[in-house]
Amino acid sequence: MKALMKxxxxxxxxxxxxxFIVAGAMTLIPGYPVLCGAFFVTLGIFYSFQNARExxxxxxxxxxxxxxxxxxxxxxxxxxxxxxxxxxxxxxxxILRMTVFSEAAxxxxxxxxxxxxxFLGMALIIFGLFNLVFIAGFFKTAYKFTxxxxxxxxxxxxxxxxxxxxxxxNLSPVNAFxxxxxxxxxxxxxxxxxxxxxxxxxxxxxxxxxxxxIDL
Amino acid sequence: MNIITLExxxxxxxxxxxxxxxxxxxxxxxxxxxxxxxxxxxxxIKAMLNLIHLDGGExxxxxxxxxxxxxxIKQRIGYSTGTVSWYPRRTLHDIIEVTKGFYRNxxxxxxxxxxxxxxxxENKKPMELSEGMKVKCNLLIALSHGSxxxxxxxxxxxxxxxxxxxxxxxxxQLKENGVTILFSTHITSDLERCxxxxxxxxxxxxxxxxxxxxxxxRYGKPDETLEEIFLRMERENKK
Numbered sequence: 001m002k003a004l005m006k007x008x009x010x011x012x013x014x015x016x017x018x019x020f021i022v023a024g025a026m027t028l029i030p031g032y033p034v035l036c037g038a039f040f041v042t043l044g045i046f047y048s049f050q051n052a053r054e055x056x057x058x059x060x061x062x063x064x065x066x067x068x069x070x071x072x073x074x075x076x077x078x079x080x081x082x083x084x085x086x087x088x089x090x091x092x093x094x095i096l097r098m099t100v101f102s103e104a105a106x107x108x109x110x111x112x113x114x115x116x117x118x119f120l121g122m123a124l125i126i127f128g129l130f131n132l133v134f135i136a137g138f139f140k141t142a143y144k145f146t147x148x149x150x151x152x153x154x155x156x157x158x159x160x161x162x163x164x165x166x167x168x169x170n171l172s173p174v175n176a177f178x179x180x181x182x183x184x185x186x187x188x189x190x191x192x193x194x195x196x197x198x199x200x201x202x203x204x205x206x207x208x209x210x211x212x213x214i215d216l
Numbered sequence: 217m218n219i220i221t222l223e224x225x226x227x228x229x230x231x232x233x234x235x236x237x238x239x240x241x242x243x244x245x246x247x248x249x250x251x252x253x254x255x256x257x258x259x260x261i262k263a264m265l266n267l268i269h270l271d272g273g274e275x276x277x278x279x280x281x282x283x284x285x286x287x288x289i290k291q292r293i294g295y296s297t298g299t300v301s302w303y304p305r306r307t308l309h310d311i312i313e314v315t316k317g318f319y320r321n322x323x324x325x326x327x328x329x330x331x332x333x334x335x336x337x338e339n340k341k342p343m344e345l346s347e348g349m350k351v352k353c354n355l356l357i358a359l360s361h362g363s364x365x366x367x368x369x370x371x372x373x374x375x376x377x378x379x380x381x382x383x384x385x386x387x388x389q390l391k392e393n394g395v396t397i398l399f400s401t402h403i404t405s406d407l408e409r410c411x412x413x414x415x416x417x418x419x420x421x422x423x424x425x426x427x428x429x430x431x432x433x434r435y436g437k438p439d440e441t442l443e444e445i446f447l448r449m450e451r452e453n454k455k
Contacts (some may be wrong), residue, residue, distance in 0.1 A: 003317030009246035010314050012302050055303040063265060064318045215268040 004070060008078040014051040017082055020044025024089030027097065027115050027168065032105035034115055035159045038123035041086030042130040042155075047078050051137060058142045059216050069208045072139060076204050079135060083127040090115075090123055102178035113163045117185035118174045121192020122162040128199030129154050132206070139207035142214060164210075184201055217243045219365055219396045225263055225273035234259050234420045236273070241365075241396050241413075246387055248407035248428075249400040250442075251417035252450055257400040260417065261369050264398075265295055266284035277365065291320060293365040294358030301350045304343035308336060308353060312360075319361035333382070347374030355383070359390075366390070368399035372406050384410045404442040416446070418453045 023040030026032060052058065052075075062069045099113040101107055113119055133154050137147020164177030172182040174188065218240040227234040233257050241247055251257050262268045264275055265283055271316035275282040277289045294328065303311055316322040331338060342350055350369055358366055372380045380403070387397055387410050398415075407414065407428070414431040416424040424431060428442075436445040 003314070006317055010310055011306055048396045055305070056301070057303070059267065060302045062267065063295055064315070065287045066318065067287060068266075131299070213269060216262070 001070075001073075004061075004066065004074040006079060008048075008074050012048060012055070012057045013078065014044075014047040014053040015064060017044040018049040020047070021082060021085045021089060024086040025093060027093040027119075029091045030104075031110055031112065033112050033159060033163050034119060035113060035122055035126065035162055037090060038086065038126040039152075039155050039159065041083060041134035042127065042134070042151075045082050045130065046134065048078070048147075049075075049135075050145070051144055053145075061148040062216065068212055069182075072204065072207045072211050075135060076131065076200070076207070079131060080200065083130075087120070087123060087127070091120055094120055098178055108177065112179055113166070114175045116176050117182075117189035118176070118192075119162075121189040123159070124189075124192040124196035125199070126155055126158060128196040128203075129158065132199040136203040136210065139211040140214070142216065218397070219243045220264070221276050222260075222264070223274050225260070225275060226264060226271045227259060227268060228271050232420060234260070234263070237263075237417070237420075237422055238273075239415055239422055239425050241398055243396055244391055245395045245412040246391050246397045246399070246403075246410050247413040247415055248411035249398055249415045249417070250402075250407070250446055251400075252403060255417045256418055258369060259420075261367055261398075261400065264367055282293070285290055287343060291361075292363065293367060294361065294363030295367050295369075296351065296354035296358045296371050297369040301342040301345075301353075303317040305341055307341055309338040311342075312338065312357065315357055316360070321362035322360060323360055326362075327356065330356045330359050330386075333386070342407060348376060348379055352379070352383075355386075359386075364395060366395060366397045366399075368397065370401055371399055372401055372403055380406060404446055408442050414442070416449065418450065421455070423449065 020040055021042070022036055023037045026040065027034050027036070031055060058071060061074065062068060062104035094115040094117070097104075107114065113122075129216060130151055134147050134151040137146070137150060164173050176182075176185055219239040223235040223238050225234060226453060232254070237256070237260055249257055249260070261266065263270055264282075265287055277285075277293065277414070280289060282289055313328060316327075329399070330429060334349075334356060336349065336356060342353060345353060355368075355371060358368075372383060375383060384406060387399075391397065392414075393408075411428050414424065414426060414428050415422065417432075424435060426434060432440075432442065432445065435449060436442075440448075
């Protein structure tokens with residue numbers, strides 16, 4: 001696995017993938033749909049898939065002494081690693097917004113989503129959608145990128161719902177500031193993490209099954 | 217001793233089928249794999265590398281079925297193609313550094329030796345290399361992990377006559393060391409110089425599998441070259 005990760009990082013990855021981790025910092029932009037930051041992190045990962053396809057990475061990897069499912073595993077571990085790096089950036093800045101900037105006017109006067117644990121849970125769901133819709137879709141052919149369009153549609157629907165959910169009567173606690181509704185917020189974050197894990201596991205298993213039967 | 221065995225290998229595509237391809241390769245022999253474009257050479261090679269799914273038949277290396285022993289078998293075989301380049305924007309040094317981590321028998325000394333022999337610069341990127349140098353690049357990797365079997369898809373394509381001669385000499389040396397080589401080519405004069413056996417495929421079927429001398433005797437006319445025999449057989453198959 002060490003050799004496989006070294007290959008993903010040194011040969012397959014695009015430098016844009018690492019740069020786009022910084023998109024997690026969009027969490028700090030006032031009046032901006034902060035959840036888009038999660039999308040941009042996955043856009044960075046998409047560039048690595050593009051890079052890998054242009055470099056014949058999938059066939060090269062499959063010719064190495066590893067199992068076919070390890071090719072899938074390498075892509076998933078790399079993607080999860082980048083997603084977690086992006087999540088870490090978002091989590092640190094969310095804590096900053098919940099503490100130091102909890103009363104800051106630009107964040108208080110915001111029609112869109114506030115950065116809080118619910119936001120982090122939704123970011124994880126977006127990462128999970130990427131793993132399920134895009135990665136599992138990619139491994140149907142190992143060269144077509146059309147699943148990325150389906151992923152964009154699914155993601156922006158999710159972003160639209162999450163960014164505006166607090167305007168629905170009785171759902172205002174999802175937009176909590178500071179440590180308000182902390183119990184509920186942490187439950188929502190945990191639910192997001194659980195959904196991320198489920199989507200990723202289904203995505204991985206589907207990818208393995210699909211990749212096993214395609215001809216290269 | 218047979219190192220590779222293919223038994224009734226079948227693969228069906230909408231416009232092409234590989235039909236009951238069966239042959240075996242002996243240890244320490246060079247086998248030339250000939251056939252015109254689209255005859256099934258690359259499909260057979262892809263099947264041998266488990267890049268495609270078979271509709272029937274079985275492939276084994278060293279007496280071990282490929283599907284059940286893929287990792288172990290891949291540790292012991294090398295592959296090169298003359299037409300595809302890997303990671304065009306990474307340096308050869310990076311590609312080698314990463315690739316060696318997958319092979320338990322990787323030999324840095326051999327790698328350096330072949331790099332020198334092939335005139336490769338490890339700081340160059342595949343995109344900066346000519347087609348011939350790309351072939352050498354692929355071969356360098358295939359040869360540096362102590363492969364017992366080399367499967368080479370048109371390895372001499374794009375090489376100048378001098379480089380081809382060098383490469384054929386490398387093949388002969390490897391053969392002396394017991395390495396089994398299968399190489400597909402359109403340059404039949406290369407086979408005249410180094411092949412022990414000839415495998416001829418046409419329309420997805422193996423039409424001839426024999427020692428080179430036997431092949432020339434059975435299918436050729438006096439003073440006919442391998443290329444002339446190949447062309448005549450193809451014309452006859454067309455009729």
